[in-house]
Amino acid sequence: MARLIVTRLLTLIPLMFVITSIVFFMVRFVPGDPARIMVGGQRISEQNLANIRKAYRLDQPLVTQYRLWLGDILSGNLGRSYRQRTEVSTLILERLPLTAKLAGFSFLLSLLIAVPLGIVAAVHRNTWVDVAATMFAVLVASSPVFFTGILLLLLFSFRLGWLPALGAGEGGWDQVRHLLLPSLTLGLSLAAITTRITRSSMVEALTQDYIETARAKGLPTRTVIMKHAFRNALVPIITVSGLLFGFLIVGTVLVEQTFGLGGLGSLLIDAVQMRDYPVVQGATVFIAGIFILINLVVDILYGIIDPRVRYGGQG
Amino acid sequence: MNDPLLRIEDLRVWFGTRTNDVRAVNGVDLDIHPGEVVGLVGESGSGKSVTARAIMRLVPMPPGRLVSGRILFDGIDLTALPEGEMEGLRGGRIAMIFQDPMTFLNPLITAGDQVAEAIRRHQGLDRRAARAEVINLFRKVGIPSPELRYRAYPHQLSGGLRQRVMIAMALSSRPELLIADEPTTALDVTIQAQILTLLRELQQESGMSILLITHDLGVVAEMCDRVAVMYAGRIVEQAPIDELFDRPEHPYTIGLMNAIPRPDLPGKAPQPIEGAPPDMAHPPTGCPFHPRCMFREAICVTDDPSMIGVGADHQSACHFAGTDRIRVGAPELIGSAQR
Numbered sequence: 001m002a003r004l005i006v007t008r009l010l011t012l013i014p015l016m017f018v019i020t021s022i023v024f025f026m027v028r029f030v031p032g033d034p035a036r037i038m039v040g041g042q043r044i045s046e047q048n049l050a051n052i053r054k055a056y057r058l059d060q061p062l063v064t065q066y067r068l069w070l071g072d073i074l075s076g077n078l079g080r081s082y083r084q085r086t087e088v089s090t091l092i093l094e095r096l097p098l099t100a101k102l103a104g105f106s107f108l109l110s111l112l113i114a115v116p117l118g119i120v121a122a123v124h125r126n127t128w129v130d131v132a133a134t135m136f137a138v139l140v141a142s143s144p145v146f147f148t149g150i151l152l153l154l155l156f157s158f159r160l161g162w163l164p165a166l167g168a169g170e171g172g173w174d175q176v177r178h179l180l181l182p183s184l185t186l187g188l189s190l191a192a193i194t195t196r197i198t199r200s201s202m203v204e205a206l207t208q209d210y211i212e213t214a215r216a217k218g219l220p221t222r223t224v225i226m227k228h229a230f231r232n233a234l235v236p237i238i239t240v241s242g243l244l245f246g247f248l249i250v251g252t253v254l255v256e257q258t259f260g261l262g263g264l265g266s267l268l269i270d271a272v273q274m275r276d277y278p279v280v281q282g283a284t285v286f287i288a289g290i291f292i293l294i295n296l297v298v299d300i301l302y303g304i305i306d307p308r309v310r311y312g313g314q315g
Numbered sequence: 316m317n318d319p320l321l322r323i324e325d326l327r328v329w330f331g332t333r334t335n336d337v338r339a340v341n342g343v344d345l346d347i348h349p350g351e352v353v354g355l356v357g358e359s360g361s362g363k364s365v366t367a368r369a370i371m372r373l374v375p376m377p378p379g380r381l382v383s384g385r386i387l388f389d390g391i392d393l394t395a396l397p398e399g400e401m402e403g404l405r406g407g408r409i410a411m412i413f414q415d416p417m418t419f420l421n422p423l424i425t426a427g428d429q430v431a432e433a434i435r436r437h438q439g440l441d442r443r444a445a446r447a448e449v450i451n452l453f454r455k456v457g458i459p460s461p462e463l464r465y466r467a468y469p470h471q472l473s474g475g476l477r478q479r480v481m482i483a484m485a486l487s488s489r490p491e492l493l494i495a496d497e498p499t500t501a502l503d504v505t506i507q508a509q510i511l512t513l514l515r516e517l518q519q520e521s522g523m524s525i526l527l528i529t530h531d532l533g534v535v536a537e538m539c540d541r542v543a544v545m546y547a548g549r550i551v552e553q554a555p556i557d558e559l560f561d562r563p564e565h566p567y568t569i570g571l572m573n574a575i576p577r578p579d580l581p582g583k584a585p586q587p588i589e590g591a592p593p594d595m596a597h598p599p600t601g602c603p604f605h606p607r608c609m610f611r612e613a614i615c616v617t618d619d620p621s622m623i624g625v626g627a628d629h630q631s632a633c634h635f636a637g638t639d640r641i642r643v644g645a646p647e648l649i650g651s652a653q654r
């Protein structure tokens with residue numbers, strides 16, 4: 001188990017390095033001069049522009065910039081924003097709670113929708129229940145997030161007036177109300193995939209021989225499904241949930257735009273538009289770090305669920 | 316004779332659509348008396364497992380369906396029993412063990428907990444009492460260091476130990492009927508013998524009835540009081556064990572016996588039955604065995620033979636059962652069979 005985690009780290013940390021390095025160069029290949037954008041539309045002398053570039057090391061060769069940046073990152077310094085003159089880490093930490101709540105709620109909602117739906121579809125496979133669940137999943141999965149979001153907005157805010165349309169709200173309950181529609185939007189698109197996985201891994205588990213043993217013991221159907229089949233179906237569900245984290249991040253960016261939420265996603269979008277390199281890079285490193293953490297959690301969960309992972313031995 | 320514990324009457328379980336049914340079980344009649352060990356033999360695909368699962372009501376429906384028949388257990392018709400009551404019987408008065416103890420145990424639950432689950436379900440014991448009972452049972456079925464094995468996961472146990480765990484699970488509620496579907500097929504020969512001996516001992520101690528499904532006549536010879544031979548979804552011959560080995564009255568039974576390796580008769584190589592069992596979506600006309608039968612006559616192609624008595628408690632579904640025709644066809648077998 002410990003070995004598994006170490007192996008995982010050894011493969012994920014280089015991956016994180018590669019991803020963030022790619023981002024480092026990519027933002028710089030996008031046309032647009034950060035110095036000019038920084039001063040906005042103002043007329044400004046070439047000399048002043050040069051000073052700004054110098055202050056932010058933008059006059060250095062790319063490779064030198066890269067080396068300096070790596071050094072900063074490794075010493076735990078994400079740098080300062082060009083635009084807001086604040087530490088990138090401060091900006092991220094400011095925006096993080098909202099996005100974390102949004103991501104967390106969305107994920108929770110997606111599981112609350114997908115897992116029961118997938119189980120019911122598997123138990124009643126090849127009946128109209130199964131067909132309906134599949135149709136739901138295909139329909140939602142093929143709708144873009146902003147489209148689902150706008151539909152929900154039209155229905156719940158504008159038509160029924162039950163929920164606020166825009167903004168993040170203030171304080172506990174108000175914020176929950178504000179985050180409900182964005183989370184539902186994102187949760188639904190995640191649920192589409194998770195439903196399919198839950199269904200297929202439950203179908204697989206339900207046709208295993210040990211299910212027959214459980215039934216032959218006289219266990220009620222409910223126990224057979226939940227205790228014997230679902231536990232075995234969990235491994236693929238967790239794997240996919242871990243992978244969906246990337247999807248979740250992209251999703252929060254889109255949903256924050258649709259619902260006017262100032263989270264990490266909008267920070268990132270704004271930073272890209274403003275060529276605010278340190279913020280783009282810092283946010284990427286941060287997100288990649290969380291990705292690694294999620295992967296570790298997934299690995300630990302495997303061990304908790306499956307003794308064959310915990311103790312090794314033949315599969 | 317006293318009333319049977321289990322009586323199966325004209326059981327038919329078919330699979331698939333109405334236009335293309337696989338007639339997996341197609342008219343089985345079988346009695347099992349209290350304390351009796353009955354063997355059910357036949358080639359793979361003859362419908363043995365479906366018969367067993369039909370008794371437990373574990374045949375998936377759909378695609379399966381019960382076309383006809385009754386299954387009377389101690390006078391209760393299992394085919395008409397509400398599901399809740401059936402759950403009470405399963406693993407309670409009727410228990411079952413399966414072929415492959417690896418795939419039939421849940422990989423994520425310890426061996427002990429899987430047995431404890433059955434005990435708690437049927438005896439309403441609490442966790443601790445159930446645990447103690449599991450340790451007792453493990454000891455009884457010959458699992459060494461039972462406390463240690465309680466906490467083992469299936470993948471940490473050998474095949475023989477796994478099957479002992481299955482047996483402990485099945486016996487936990489002292490069933491009156493144990494259905495064993497090829498319980499030793501997946502095991503090594505030496506382990507097979509140990510498991511069979513264990514089953515025999517446990518049976519003698521408890522007096523339960525056993526329906527022992529196997530395709531191995533050797534196993535039958537060792538274990539059973541009576542044998543039912545199954546072919547193409549029905550019983551084609553039934554007799555007490557010695558009677559069957561001394562005087563088989565169905566060509567299929569003779570074929571099965573000729574297919575057994577006989578180390579005691581060096582000159583006699585095993586002769587498998589030619590051909591394959593029929594496709595039960597399109598069963599042959601007349602006697603289902605006629606395409607492979609060495610005694611075939613015109614009547615076999617047109618008329619389906621019914622079971623006829625050919626001796627005390629001995630029946631065969633062959634047009635020529637009880638005639639010299641069959642006995643002449645199997646001269647080496649007479650008097651020299653396994654027993």
Ligand SMILES: Nc1ncnc2c1ncn2[C@@H]1O[C@H](COP(=O)(O)OP(=O)(O)O)[C@@H](O)[C@H]1O
Pocket residue numbers: 330331337339357358359360361362363364365366375378379595
């Ligand atoms: N769940 C099922 N769906 C469709 N056909 C089945 C199913 N179970 C068994 N059968 C069919 O029933 C026939 C008898 O199978 P089975 O009872 O397992 O044979 P045996 O145990 O004697 O080897 C086989 O032809 C098999 O294809």
Ligand SMILES: [Mg+2]
Pocket residue numbers: 363364365496497
């Ligand atoms: Mg079978």
